[in-house]
Amino acid sequence: MKEDQRKYQRGGVVRIENYRIGFLEANPNAFIAPVHLDADCVFFVSTGKPTVTLLREEKRETFNLVEGDILNIPAGTPVYIVNRDEQEKLFIVKLINPVSLPGRFEPFYGAGGENPESFYKAFSWEVLSAAFKRERDELERLFRQQKRGSIVKASRQQVQELSRHAQGSGGTIWPFGPETRSSGPFNLFRDHTAQSNRYGRLYEANPSDHKSLQDLNLMISFANITKGAMSAPFYNSRATKIAFVVKGEGSLEMACPHIKSEQGRAGQQDKPDIERVTGQLRRGVVFVVPAGHPVTTIASGNSNLQIVCFEVNAEGNVRYPLAGKRNIVTEMENVAKELAFSVPAREVDRVFKSQNEEYFFPGPRSTQQEEGGERAYA
Numbered sequence: 001m002k003e004d005q006r007k008y009q010r011g012g013v014v015r016i017e018n019y020r021i022g023f024l025e026a027n028p029n030a031f032i033a034p035v036h037l038d039a040d041c042v043f044f045v046s047t048g049k050p051t052v053t054l055l056r057e058e059k060r061e062t063f064n065l066v067e068g069d070i071l072n073i074p075a076g077t078p079v080y081i082v083n084r085d086e087q088e089k090l091f092i093v094k095l096i097n098p099v100s101l102p103g104r105f106e107p108f109y110g111a112g113g114e115n116p117e118s119f120y121k122a123f124s125w126e127v128l129s130a131a132f133k134r135e136r137d138e139l140e141r142l143f144r145q146q147k148r149g150s151i152v153k154a155s156r157q158q159v160q161e162l163s164r165h166a167q168g169s170g171g172t173i174w175p176f177g178p179e180t181r182s183s184g185p186f187n188l189f190r191d192h193t194a195q196s197n198r199y200g201r202l203y204e205a206n207p208s209d210h211k212s213l214q215d216l217n218l219m220i221s222f223a224n225i226t227k228g229a230m231s232a233p234f235y236n237s238r239a240t241k242i243a244f245v246v247k248g249e250g251s252l253e254m255a256c257p258h259i260k261s262e263q264g265r266a267g268q269q270d271k272p273d274i275e276r277v278t279g280q281l282r283r284g285v286v287f288v289v290p291a292g293h294p295v296t297t298i299a300s301g302n303s304n305l306q307i308v309c310f311e312v313n314a315e316g317n318v319r320y321p322l323a324g325k326r327n328i329v330t331e332m333e334n335v336a337k338e339l340a341f342s343v344p345a346r347e348v349d350r351v352f353k354s355q356n357e358e359y360f361f362p363g364p365r366s367t368q369q370e371e372g373g374e375r376a377y378a
Contacts (some may be wrong), residue, residue, distance in 0.1 A: 004142040011360040018103050019312060020096040021244055021286050026083050030090065031154040031162075034080040039105035042212075042219065043071045044188070044308050046246045048090030051082050052185075061184075064166040064226040068189035070205070070220055070234055072212035075099045078110065082154055082162045095218075095245045109150065116150040118143050153176040186210055188222055199229035200360030207314050219314035223307045225250070225299040230363040233296040233322040239311040241289040245281050248305040252279045268333055294322055298363050305329065325358045 002173070020039075034055075043193070045065050050073060053062040055078040063071065064084070073079055081091035098105040112118040120128060121143055125136045127279040132139065154162070167184070186205070194204040207214040219239060223279060225231060227248075254277045279287060281297065289295045291313070299305035311317065321327045329337065329352040334345035341348050355361060 018098060019242060019310075020098070020103070020105070021242060022094040022096055023091070023244070023308075024081075024094065025286075026090040026151055027079075027153070028083055028086050028088065029154050029156070029159055030163075031152050031158070031284050032081040032090055033109060033150040033152075034078050034111045035107045035109050035116075035150070036076050036078045036106055037073075037096070037105050038075055038100040039096045039227045040075045040216070041073045041097075042095040042216065042218065042220070042310065043069075044093045044095075045069045046091040046093055046308070048054075048083050048088050048092075049085040050092065051084050051159075051166050053080050053162070053166075054078070062163070062166040062258040063185050064163055064168050065185060066168075066187070068187045068203075068222070069185050070188055071185040073215065080111075082159055084159050084163050085355050086156070091246070093246065093308055095242065097216075112143075112146050112150070114144055114147045116146070117147075149360075166234070175241070178292045184212075188220060194221075194321050195359040197357055197360055198226065199357065199362060200225040200231065202359060213314075217313055219311040219317065221309045221311065223305075223309070225297065225300050225305040225306050225307075225360060228300040228301045228363045228365065231296055232324045232327075232357075232359050232361060233294050234359075235320050235322070236289070236291050236311065237316075237318040238291050239314045239317040240291050241287070241295075241309050241311050243287050243307050244250065244306055245283055245285045246301040246306050247283055248281075249300040251279045251298050251300075251304040252281055252295065253277070253298070254289060254293055256293060267306065281307075291317075301363075301365060321359070323352070324355050327352055 009346040024032070029046075043065075045067055047067060047068075050065050051062060052065055052075065053060060063069075065071065074098075076378050081090075096105060108119050109116040110118060110120065123131075125139060129136050188203045188205055192203045192205050192209070193201065195202040201224045202221060203223075204219065205213060206219050207217060213219065223231060225248075255274045256277045257274050279285070281287070296308065297305065322329075332340070336376065337348040
């Protein structure tokens with residue numbers, strides 16, 4: 001099992017200091033011990049089949065999740081997980097929003113012993129004896145037994161027992177009534193396709209689609225870009241994109257005005273120049289796109305590029321396409337085009353109306369691929 005947490009802030013450029021991205025990777029039939037965080041957490045299941053159990057006050061909720069499922073776990077909620085897939089590893093991408101100290105969070109293990117160390121051991125044996133009404137020697141045996149770590153292998157029978165009373169994310173079994181339904185898990189790949197063509201496929205869930213996203217002011221999307229293709233350059237009006245590459249390779253290009261401004265603070269004169277920020281993308285790479293910053297991602301010629309995106313401050317956000325069939329320049333009057341570009345409007349239209357695709361295009365090093373290669377559409 002691997003678990004990683006990463007900080008996403010670039011100096012004074014990206015002002016989202018309190019958010020973190022992490023991932024959880026576990027082998028088939030692995031059991032992850034009960035834990036709670038002093039942070040709100042959103043799970044995205046990339047691979048595997050986790051059964052996730054949440055302990056909410058006086059009730060227990062268990063969900064059998066699959067690829068594409070999204071689950072919100074409020075801060076302080078005890079959670080434990082088993083990967084019921086017998087062949088594939090579990091991989092979960094997590095957006096984490098600490099609630100105690102800005103930008104910092106910690107895991108707290110109750111059930112455990114020496115490893116993971118139980119927080120019960122922070123109390124004196126006298127206090128524990130009084131709290132549980134048991135003798136010290138019995139408590140010492142209990143809290144010193146577990147030494148195998150926070151992840152252990154479960155038997156097939158144990159996995160079945162942990163998952164047999166679980167709900168799915170399809171929305172057909174909700175014993176707590178319609179008011180609770182919207183706060184449970186949902187699947188991004190079912191009924192959430194926003195854009196699709198031969199060059200890529202985009203799945204997107206907005207705050208208006210689910211109560212849990214509305215409460216977090218969060219949009220979640222997943223882009224599967226066909227190898228050799230690219231996403232159309234665009235920018236978000238309000239949302240900041242925190243993106244995690246889950247599969248494939250490619251590259252990123254973003255327009256950023258902040259680099260020159262930061263040099264200006266060091267004594268140079270501020271300039272309005274726009275710099276091109278580039279980066280290589282591969283599995284596990286995270287990048288942040290602030291609101292208003294034009295960006296595009298390009299898949300390599302070897303494999304599709306798959307990216308999950310958490311877009312914070314999503315309420316009221318508008319995605320503005322900068323190229324493609326419907327882009328912002330084509331909406332301008334001819335006079336505005338001529339004044340802005342200092343060329344006749346027909347020359348502007350020749351450039352901005354030549355691309356008939358939307359959102360996903362052939363990439364800079366490829367031509368239209370009518371044959372061969374794995375495409376990102378069904």
